[in-house]
Amino acid sequence: MSVQLDVSLAARADVDAAAGWYDGQSFGLGDTFRDRVDETFAAIAQTPGRFGPGPSVSMILFERSRMAVVGRERFAPPLAE
Numbered sequence: 001m002s003v004q005l006d007v008s009l010a011a012r013a014d015v016d017a018a019a020g021w022y023d024g025q026s027f028g029l030g031d032t033f034r035d036r037v038d039e040t041f042a043a044i045a046q047t048p049g050r051f052g053p054g055p056s057v058s059m060i061l062f063e064r065s066r067m068a069v070v071g072r073e074r075f076a077p078p079l080a081e
Contacts, residue, residue: 005045033070040068 015037023030044051051068 001048002046003048005041007041036070040070044068 015034019030019033021030022033
């Protein structure tokens with residue numbers, strides 16, 4: 001059952017800020033991050049029951065809110081040797 005996601009302006013601003021930071025670490029990494037976020041949003045919309053509410057979600061929003069981790073390992077900058 002697919003649903004429409006309601007992503008807040010604050011969440012969108014957080015994604016934009018994070019993408020900017022990743023671009024500062026390595027050119028193009030911010031675009032990759034945005035792609036992974038979009039893929040995660042699509043997965044949540046397609047199967048929302050697969051994702052549970054986040055730990056800071058109030059009980060009022062419990063049924064509507066979902067939390068997913070975007071694979072961070074793909075975005076970690078290489079370690080300096």
